[in-house]
Amino acid sequence: MTRPRFVSSILGLAAAFACESLEEPDVSYESIDSLEDREPGDGFDPADHALTDLAAETPETEAPPPFPQALLVSPTAAWTFLVQPSENSGANCRVPADSTWRSSTTFTDTPAAGWASGFAELGYGDGDERTEIPFGDDPDDKCITQYFRHEFTVSNPNLYSTLTVRLLRDDGAAVYINGNLVVRSNLPSSFNSETVASSTVEDSAEDTFFVFSGIANNLVTGTNLIAVEVHQRSDTNPDVSFALELDANLAPPAVGVTRTTLTFASDEATIDEDSRNTNFGSSSVCRIDGASGENNSSTDEQVCLARWNITAIPAGATIRAAHLDTNVTNTTPDRYGLHVLKTDWVESRVTWEDRNGSLTGDWTSPGGTSNGQFGINDFEAEPVTVVNALATGERIIALPPDLIRRWRALELPNFGLAFLDFIDENGLDFSTSGAGIELVVTFDQP
Structure with missing residues (x-):
């Protein structure tokens, strides 16, 4: 029997893009060295950087969220992602041209600008990705951060009360909806493109969709943007994984409308x-x-x-x-x-x-x-x-x-x-x- 393979590799695509130095987001951060070199007792405790939902203090795992909910972004959706360079990647890791990558639907994320696209799950190293993304030319000097964008259409944002994100991330991630940071997961409170994840993700956590509920509805009529940056624990980590589902809790029906x-x-x-x-x-x-x-x-x-x-x-x-x-x-x-x-x-x-x-x-x-x-x-x-x-x-x-x-x-x-x-x-x-x-x-x- 013919078996479908849902993995698309673009490892060779990165060679087509220059390794220019691009502007980084204006966010303070702790460097890779400052986190990795700290010793126990010197002020750094991974517990201080636990999973953090900016809208709910204790994210659930594997628990059924409240319903009814509308599925706005499927965990199999297509995303654009910034392609990392194929040569000397560790020293020339690419970051988005400016901060509008996470806020504007007019941001240019085309192949000519160094972006590619593929279906989730995206990543490398585990063999279960539908889209394999490049990490560069040196497995011991990978780029810490990968960037993803997805646009979706909402005809009437007033139909929804709060939002729920179900996030699969290895190791850490930040999620933005229309430019607003709504989830910070396994990352310190201040971060930048060189900030490593707060802890290593292993075993079942690599396959867990962590649930973040109670997120304020900042959707707009028409095209909306969800943007994610995924951070590794170190530049020698063997794998990266990313998928995301976005659901919206229904608001009460309008006057004169019967809901069943x-x-x-x-x-x-x-x-x-x-x-x-x-x-x-x-x-x-x-x-x-x-x-x-x-x-x-x-x-x-x-x-x-x-x-x-x-x-x-x-x-x-x-x-x-x-x-x-x-x-x-x-x-x-x-x-x-x-x-x-x-x-x-x-x-x-x-x-x-x-x-x-x-x-x-x-x-x-x-x-x-x-x-x-x-x-x-x-x-x-x-x-x-x-x-x-x-x-x-x-x-x-x-x-x-x-x-x-x-x-x-x-x-x-x-x-x-x-x-x-x-x-x-x-x-x-x-x-x-x-x-x-x-x-x-x-x-x-x-």
């Missing part, structure tokens, strides 16, 4: 490449695994399929927020994409090689023993979001409201979503007894 939240039970099924003709539609667990079989002993895949009948949403209703509510029974740090399905299927009959109980007109990807098998022709290549779980229990997964709108308006066939990743190998299981993977939708009506 409905919950929809799922039809869901696991399909397994190792059990190509077995239907698992009645199973109480939906499994996702990039290498199914006991102890990941094979290279075959498991995919979870889920769909929802949403005809109870009134025609013409305005979809404001949507999320999935499920229960994790097997955890993984790996990230699995939720991909829109392009091929119809039947829960009680679907298998790896048969979407509906009839071996004619089946999955559209070639390679099956009959007329195709499940594969890359049956789902959209770009996921709408990603999910992982570092703990068992309830898992909330925000979805783009526009996806539900398009399903309800019949602009997009509602064949549901496929949870999959054909590269990672750790399993993720959802308990699907009862209502299964519930879809929760909030909508407004006059």
Whole structure:
């Protein structure tokens, strides 16, 4: 079976850009040497530089945020990033031309200005990046700071009260929304392009989306900008990771508007490449695994399929927020994409090689023993979001409201979503007894 690879490398791109000295942001900082050379007891304590949300003192991890929320920026979104030089990089690390990189949508972040683009997760060194960014020519003299920008559109900022950032960062990061610093995570209070992260990020923390809630809404009508700088702990660190999700809590509806939240039970099924003709539609667990079989002993895949009948949403209703509510029974740090399905299927009959109980007109990807098998022709290549779980229990997964709108308006066939990743190998299981993977939708009506 053909396996998609969602990693784009631009390591050779940096050679095209000059290593000019550019103006640094006007922020005071402690240098790399001043932090790394300090000894215990001399006034520097990593605890003094713990995770800091400028709007909430104790950021949560892995806890479901308050809902309803609208997904404004997906953790799989495309970002522009400043390309570091390919020669003598440690001595000529590039910084944005001026401070408007984090505040202005008219800032020039084109290839000609030294910027490139790619889908999150972005970084290097771990092998799970969708976009690999360059660190320069010397693994022992890397650039401390990487810079990222993403623009998104908001039609009516008054719909939202506060904002929530879910941030994956290795090692530290600062997040700006329309020029306002809203999250400072694993960084000292004063920082600059040469400031190292306050502590080294290792193990499960490298895969954690830290949740920062209660952020003031400073969105504007039209184009908005979210900008992030990611800092390493040292110039010899082997990896950098970055992904971000931005959600907005709904404000109360306007006078005369009725707001309704409905919950929809799922039809869901696991399909397994190792059990190509077995239907698992009645199973109480939906499994996702990039290498199914006991102890990941094979290279075959498991995919979870889920769909929802949403005809109870009134025609013409305005979809404001949507999320999935499920229960994790097997955890993984790996990230699995939720991909829109392009091929119809039947829960009680679907298998790896048969979407509906009839071996004619089946999955559209070639390679099956009959007329195709499940594969890359049956789902959209770009996921709408990603999910992982570092703990068992309830898992909330925000979805783009526009996806539900398009399903309800019949602009997009509602064949549901496929949870999959054909590269990672750790399993993720959802308990699907009862209502299964519930879809929760909030909508407004006059």
